[in-house]
Amino acid sequence: MLLEKFKKSFVFKRFLISYISILLIPLLLSLIVFNTSVAVVQKNSVNSTLFLLNQLKNLIDSRIEKIDEIAIKMAYDSKLQWISSLDKPTEGSPDMYWFWEYYNNFCKIVSNLKDELDISLLVALRHNDTIYYNSVLYFGMNDFYNNNFKYEKMSFKEWYTYLFSKFHYKDFLPKASVVVDGVKKEVITYVYSFPFWKKRSPDGVIAIFIDESKIQNLLREIVENLKGSAYIISAEGKVISTYSTKSTILSNIQSINFKKAEGSIVILTNGSKVIRTYVKSQLNNWIYVAEFPIEVVMKEVYFLRKVTIIVLLAALFVGFLFSIIFAYRNEKPISEILGILKRTRPVLNKDEKEFDFIKKEISNLLQSEIELSKRLENQQFILTEIFFERLLYGHYDDKSKIEKLMKYLNFNIDSKRFAVAIIRILKEYQKATKSILNELNLYRISIEEILKRNFYGPIYVHTISENEVSILVGFYIENDEEVKKQTKDLFETVQREVTAKYSITPLIVLGRICSSLFDVQYAFLDAKELIENISLKYEELENNIICADEWQKSDVIYYPLEIEEKIISLTLAGRVGDLKSILDMLFEKNFRENNLSKNLKIIFLNELLATFIKVLNRCDSSIASTLEVKQLFVSKEKQDLEVVFEEIVQKFLEVSKIMDQNKKSHNEKLLEKILDFIHSNLYNSQMSISFVASQFDLSNSYFSFFFKEQTGMKFSDYIEKLRIEKACELLREGKYNIDEVAKMVGYTNAHTFRRAFKKVIGILPSEFCERLREV
Known part of the structure; x- marks a missing residue:
């Protein structure tokens, strides 16, 4: 059914595609936002790791610089160079003094090296077989190596050969296990030979030992939470120190391009992605590396992605259902409109879409409405002219009729006082030529504009003849003298501006002040009689504005x-x-x-x-x-x-x-006959104003007016009241249901009956029956 509707209804198809498009836009945007957030999280993790690696690099670089400074200073120390040239001293020998004298200097240097890396210092003198280590002086390297300080994987001979077989300058040994005074530990060895001018056979070696466990602790702080690994390698790829939360570390070290000062890459290790970040030291070209599984960083993000995908799919499904519902609901009224419009043209033109058809037909309807509105406006103008003409000439003998006509014509003249004036534009006016008529039209329009510009209350201008206009002015004040004064001021302004603009002085006659529209006729007749009586004396007038009640x-x-x-x-x-x-x-x-x-x-x-x-x-x-x-x-x-x-x-x-x-008497008799007829036909479904009016040869409008005037109720309200009262009686009997009662009292539609019942009684008939059962 849905597929068939999609194929047949272009409107349904457009609505559905539009709703789905609107639905997909936020979904696509959410995916873009999610991918962006993934990149941001990954970048933040990399940046924080790089920051920690830089901190570690700066710390170790500062310590290495300090070590270099001390080692070079020691290598140039003349006392050390002096004792390195002496023979091995014997007990009581005078040379022993020099060894112990330097020992004091050595102890001071050792104390300056103590820091968070737990650095140890060793000086080995080849010529006299002497060792300075931390705060101890040893004579006999072999005994010292075997008893106090020994590499696990290196014999004394190998160690001795490494120290003195070549010249060392800032050389280092990667981390290695040593036994120091019976305690096993791992150290990184940093070696200098001296003096610097003896490249082939140096007299001594300065060795600095850094506790590798201290560096491990610093590396652990970087990657422990990330479940990853961290290590320091030399430019040649030798591992200086490592820390790993897993057993497997160091993957493809040689394949990394470490030319940049710092950076990060994503590598694939054992089927899983790993983020590797690195920082390169400019001091010794050591490379500080941290790598961690990408899923650790993105664990929460991946969980959020799962939830997001589920929610998006659910939203897509629900949104699709709602799109179908909304498309159907919105298509339905348009289809109904199409059905109505197709009555005028049942078959659409070839390639004509529904919306184009609706647009065209509505445009035609609007054009028809505009034309009808123009006709109504013209009719309104004519009706207004007729109304004011009849008002001025006293053709209305009833105030209520005036009020009804004003309501019908949508006039709202709620003024408390009224003034009437008649203006004769030209003094001499005999033959109405075309040019004179055009001039008079111009004068009348100008007078109306001047009035509306200078007075903000109700004003109506009525043309009596080509040369005369009457003006009705409404005031919101009740003081007759003040109204009279304002009226004279207003028309003096009119006369002054017309004279200045056209060089003519119109004659203006003001009628009496009236308190109601019904009395306007008398003021108009006063003014009209006066302007006709004084026409012969027009040239003799001193003042061209005359009040009828002040005239002789x-x-x-x-x-x-x-x-x-x-x-x-x-x-x-x-x-x-x-x-x-x-x-x-x-x-x-x-x-x-x-x-x-x-x-x-x-x-x-x-x-x-x-x-x-x-x-x-x-x-x-x-x-x-x-x-x-x-x-x-x-x-x-x-x-x-x-x-x-x-x-x-x-x-x-x-x-x-x-x-x-x-x-x-006639009205009473007529009303009696009408009421008898209504009561005898009350439950007739044809009962209406036209039905009753036709029985008495009355027009619908007059019958409606007559009935309300005589009874004080509208005809429809009267019928409803009687019918609903009867319906209540029938419902109280309990023999009939609501639909049956509706038909019995003259309603063909149960919905109309319920609405009328609610209007008269205040509750629905079902609620009325419920209350009857409760009672």
């Missing part, structure tokens, strides 16, 4: 068409509070602020009454029949026009209240 009282009736339409819609909608606010505003405008004559006020009241008749014409005839309208018509004879206005207002409010009651 007008003798014109304030009753725009937009206000009339607003009054009609609010009355028919039964919105008593909002209707009362607009009528109060009309009273303030026409009876308090504007300087209307009595005749103009009568005309205004009759226009308002005409609006009331329009309302009645749209109402049910039963409502119109209950109201008397004729007596409300205003004539000059009526003195108190404010009372008449109040009577008309009361009629409006009366009709609005009746409409509100009728609306509530």
Whole structure:
């Protein structure tokens, strides 16, 4: 199965190869690190051994130098040369004095030679058969050799011949066994002949004996822990001293190239590798050698290598398994994506890889999404334009509707106060030529940039016409006077910068300060009415920024068409509070602020009454029949026009209240029918918003809004609550399992039922059943 998947799925193959490659990289690196560590351990062992060999070499060289110095000094000593020429003294002979006199000097020299190498000194005089050895004077070499100092493998004659048959200068004998005063020991012999000018028949010999066991101890300190061997050899290959932890030592000495001052090599001895290190003395060309089995040094490293190999193999095996698992897991969603994408193009092109196919299809999807986003942005812009236009012209009769639309359009205008301004850009504007339109577009863009550069709160610019724009500004402060001051400062800045940049002075009219977006319509209408009324006096204006509430009282009736339409819609909608606010505003405008004559006020009241008749014409005839309208018509004879206005207002409010009651009554009846239908079809699996809305000829959106407004709950939450309550009853009976109960209460999917149960009750149905059993 795995092999088949490897052959068929290119994605699986790529994932698997990638994971295995990632797995092999640290394994290879660990092997490199291990080999490097082996080399470092070996090098450190060699360096430490070389260091110890150098220490030993320096110690022995210093002692040899001292011996050379003493021997040469003795050879040139005139007293020694004098007594070496004398005959053998007899008892009581005057010459005996000279021998004992030199004896005192000899004892001093012997005491100076004592050190860690346990050096002994011997002077042999051929002519008078005399021996000085350590602190003793002997007359008769044969007796001395046989009784006090004797080489095991050398007779007196051989020893005597070696001493006097040739001239010696810094000659040495390798380690040899001697018996000194009955005690056996091994010594290294260092020999000088004197005087130096008698090369053929020297008068005497100076011999220095170094205790070889002392050197062995020094060699042992170097190689004992390494289970190896150490030795000192001459340049000719003669072994001077040795120490070995094994019986076999000294392999292929003659084959070694000792030209370098120090070094190391790896040799093969008896089938095992041995590290040989050496140091060469520049004083006497002695070579100090230490060799030890490589496995001793690398024992722990080899053990670590075994463990490492086992761990690496195990890691490789486990990693391979995980690579297969991860490759399969990562390939699966990609295969699913491929399956989905192949619906658009079932067959891949020849030589087209899966990833290339996914990349191409996703690129197409992204391109489609970008195009869709652009369309949505354009639509968002259009919706925004429509929203603010309807807001400014007062087409929304409900504050909640404004909030819902803002939420839908993703606006977040949380300001505490709002200011509205209308800007007329050009004074004289008649024919809209192409060049003028381009200029006006440039001016509008420039005004918006200036506003956003100088104000950091919410700002919205709405185009009323080519020559006029309205601006909505939001403030986070609640002081109306401060808001008014900041608004004037802001638009003075706008006017100043536009004038400086384009040499035109736009006319700016500021509406009243509003505390909510719903009231923005009134501020806009104030500003719009004012800018239209003063257009004829444009040239006479001293200040091109005008506040609507500070403008001189007008003798014109304030009753725009937009206000009339607003009054009609609010009355028919039964919105008593909002209707009362607009009528109060009309009273303030026409009876308090504007300087209307009595005749103009009568005309205004009759226009308002005409609006009331329009309302009645749209109402049910039963409502119109209950109201008397004729007596409300205003004539000059009526003195108190404010009372008449109040009577008309009361009629409006009366009709609005009746409409509100009728609306509530209708809503209650409709809700009752809807709830009856829901309860009778509660366990129907088709139950949904569209299912219920279609039964009552309502749109899905209106039904959802109506249901939540009337019940205070979302439709889905209401259905869930009733169904889960029934499910709890059925589970308490204990006759049905969870899946059966889910189907009985209208759920086609047990998972959906469990999720709804957890949402309503707080626990899963299985936990609910468990608790029932415990009880």
